Amino acid sequence: MLGELNWDRYWRFELFRRRCDPLDFRRWKRDSQRELKALYPGRPRLLDATAGLGDHTVNLAEEGFEVTACDTSAVAREATAAALSDAGLDVPVIATPWAELGARPERYDLVFNDALHWTYDEATLRAELAGMLAALEPGGALVYFFADAAEPDAGAGRRVLEWDWEQMSRARVAWEHTLGERHVCLSIVAERGEDFIDEHHLYHVRDRSGATALESLTMRRVYRWDHARLTPLLEEVGFVDVRTDHFPNVKGYHFAMNRAFRPR
Numbered sequence: 001m002l003g004e005l006n007w008d009r010y011w012r013f014e015l016f017r018r019r020c021d022p023l024d025f026r027r028w029k030r031d032s033q034r035e036l037k038a039l040y041p042g043r044p045r046l047l048d049a050t051a052g053l054g055d056h057t058v059n060l061a062e063e064g065f066e067v068t069a070c071d072t073s074a075v076a077r078e079a080t081a082a083a084l085s086d087a088g089l090d091v092p093v094i095a096t097p098w099a100e101l102g103a104r105p106e107r108y109d110l111v112f113n114d115a116l117h118w119t120y121d122e123a124t125l126r127a128e129l130a131g132m133l134a135a136l137e138p139g140g141a142l143v144y145f146f147a148d149a150a151e152p153d154a155g156a157g158r159r160v161l162e163w164d165w166e167q168m169s170r171a172r173v174a175w176e177h178t179l180g181e182r183h184v185c186l187s188i189v190a191e192r193g194e195d196f197i198d199e200h201h202l203y204h205v206r207d208r209s210g211a212t213a214l215e216s217l218t219m220r221r222v223y224r225w226d227h228a229r230l231t232p233l234l235e236e237v238g239f240v241d242v243r244t245d246h247f248p249n250v251k252g253y254h255f256a257m258n259r260a261f262r263p264r
């Protein structure tokens with residue numbers, strides 16, 4: 001249904017696309033995992049809280065972290081388990097929602113989360129941060145993205161939104177592939193609010209008999225959790241020493257990787 005993000009549906013179609021698209025996503029996304037490992041010698045225990053299809057999970061385990069993968073989407077967990085098995089890695093895959101990670105107290109040196117800023121609602125995000133804090137060993141760190149201490153003013157997230165909105169088509173065909181007897185075309189329609197852009201995904205599916213179906217979901221890009229707005233929330237929940245480090249990525253641009261620590 002439009003207006004809702006159904007991760008299982010998203011990942012089902014993303015798996016279909018990747019069967020048709022030769023891009024090596026895992027290699028392309030490796031920078032933050034490699035830079036994080038350079039900061040942590042040895043074999044720290046890391047929870048990959050956003051396993052998705054397992055790209056970061058495999059990379060993090062290959063870099064030398066002792067990884068646990070976590071995702072509430074059953075399709076994501078199944079794909080992550082398959083990716084780990086293909087890579088010959090023995091990594092547990094769990095389904096615990098971030099807000100319930102207190103059930104695994106003080107178990108990790110690091111929690112890696114590339115989708116923290118996708119939670120729109122403040123009370124929900126506070127509960128999720130508290131869950132991740134509880135799962136960390138004292139002195140451990142939550143690793144997250146989007147916010148950037150080099151852009152400390154209150155308008156930083158909004159500036160990214162304006163830039164993204166300017167670059168973005170209001171309506172576009174994102175991809176179209178045929179695999180066997182199945183044809184799928186994804187159209188995306190974008191709609192903006194003050195601190196978010198909703199991307200409505202419309203999947204047009206045609207099967208062997210010519211029967212067609214339409215499936216949909218909405219992905220909300222959230223721009224409110226910049227450094228100015230997220231840091232006080234992290235500190236209210238009990239994190240300390242919020243910091244950003246910058247690293248070059250595979251394309252030569254710099255990206256910001258943040259850490260917020262559980263007090264010792």
Ligand SMILES: C[S@@+](CC[C@H](N)C(=O)[O-])C[C@H]1O[C@@H](n2cnc3c(N)ncnc32)[C@H](O)[C@@H]1O
Binds near residue numbers: 051056
């Ligand atoms: C942006 S995707 C992760 C992408 C992945 N890291 C990659 O590189 O391909 C975010 C994932 O977080 C999961 N997720 C979102 N909210 C969650 C929550 N509260 N608890 C656990 N998993 C959650 C979603 O199911 C989704 O698979």
